[in-house]
Amino acid sequence: MDFLFNQNVQFYLAAYLLGGIPFGLILAKLFAGVNITDAGSGSIGATNVLRVVKETNPALAKKLGAATLALDAFKGIAVVLAAKYFGMSDSVQWLVAVLAVVGHCFSPYMWFEGGKGVATGMGVMAVMLPIPTAIALVVWGVAAKTIRISSLSSMLGLLGLIIASFVLYPSMFHAPVLFIAFILFYKHIPNFVRLFKGEEKRVV
Structure with a gap:
């Protein structure tokens, strides 16, 4: 067990344990009394929190959706910033970033189920690759306003981040990105299956 004392x-x-905290599930249960894993898409992310809670309390839904988004992003930001603060190498920082996303998507608190990982992914990327992340957020924002399909908008934003990272940092080791x-x-x-079937719901 000595390896546990390795920094x-x-x-x-x-990173994995903090990333696995299902804030959307906790907030929806605590403040709205609903289990979002049994409703809507079953996801623990902000979009499903908004969609499910909106059915009974639209005003609360916006607050809980925003809080879920912020907390899911913050947990990714926090672990990577901590790694930077303690002088961890770039490779360690990247693995910390990856594990935070893995924790969210395959949470140890939910029998290795979890969310889609977009907010946490953007959180870690905001620290590791701020400019590509800013570009991704612009792409996501435009897509969200025009297409109004959360999953597709997120994937277009992710594509924008990948392209921007290769263009701006061509010599960087891109495997963690x-x-x-790939996880996202x-x-x-x-969502893609529902999209092709014409069943993916728009955010209204």
Whole structure:
């Protein structure tokens, strides 16, 4: 068990465990009395919190959706900033970022189920790649306003981030970025299926 006293390992465990906190599930249960995993898309993310709670309390739904989005992003930001503060190497910081996203998408508190990972992914990327993340947020914002389909808007934003990272940092080791992108894409497969069937709901 000596490896648990290794600082890198401690950061990896903290990233996974903090990333796995299902804030959307907690907030919806605590303030709206609903289990969002049993309603809507079943996701623990901000979009499903907004969609499910809106059915009974539209004003509360906006607040809980915004809080979920902020907290999911913050947990990604927090663990990477902590790794930077303690002088961890770039490779350790990237693994911390990856594990925070993995924790959210495959939460240890939910029998390894979880959310789509977009907010947490954007949180870690905001610290590691701020300019590509800003570009991604612009792409996401435009898509969200015009298409109004959350999953598609998120994936277009993710694509914008990947392209921007390759253009702006061509010599960077992109494996962690691509791995996070793969996880987010994988978690959105059910959304793509519904999209092709014409069943994916718009955000209104």
